[in-house]
């Protein structure tokens with residue numbers, strides 16, 4: 633495994649296309665996933681978002697990953713028991729040891745044959761080796777227009793995350 637400073641190493645693994653990381657996960661909402669009004673619990677959806685995001689990160693990095701952060705989440709429409717939840721994820725951009733993954737979630741009601749956007753999330757995963765040391769992640773290559781847009785957006789979102797993190801540490805000290 634490459635250490636944290638190996639980005640310039642000539643033997644470093646070649647960049648990989650975004651499409652290699654694309655992952656999809658589907659769930660049927662069961663009573664155990666819902667509140668007493670039969671609506672999906674937000675916490676359960678957050679768990680599925682984390683798993684779907686981790687799949688894309690693992691596929692890209694081909695290494696262990698940990699979740700460093702999840703950005704703001706909105707739940708746009710309610711999801712009911714019996715609905716299908718579809719989660720699609722891919723790596724938006726790689727930095728050094730971290731990568732931003734986007735996860736988009738839809739609810740599908742097969743009786744009404746309708747699909748609605750439920751949530752979109754940006755997660756940051758950090759790649760580690762078996763001993764828990766951070767490792768450099770191969771760069772990702774955006775190919776489609778959407779992938780290029782997400783790639784550009786990821787740099788801006790990282791700046792915002794870092795500014796907010798600095799603000800929080802300032803408040804704590």
Ligand SMILES: CC(C)(COP(=O)(O)OP(=O)(O)OC[C@H]1O[C@@H](n2cnc3c(N)ncnc32)[C@H](O)[C@@H]1OP(=O)(O)O)[C@@H](O)C(=O)NCCC(=O)NCCS
Nearest residue numbers: 698699700701702726727728729730731756758766793797
């Ligand atoms: C995430 C973690 C590995 C970062 O380690 P660290 O020693 O703080 O490392 P650094 O501050 O040097 O940052 C390392 C990388 O993580 C990124 N990072 C750290 N904290 C972050 C955060 N809150 N949000 C987004 N990225 C973050 C940094 O930008 C850096 O990325 P880069 O290498 O691509 O430039 C560490 O905090 C950790 O292990 N956290 C627990 C993770 C976990 O267990 N998650 C499961 C949920 S409990």
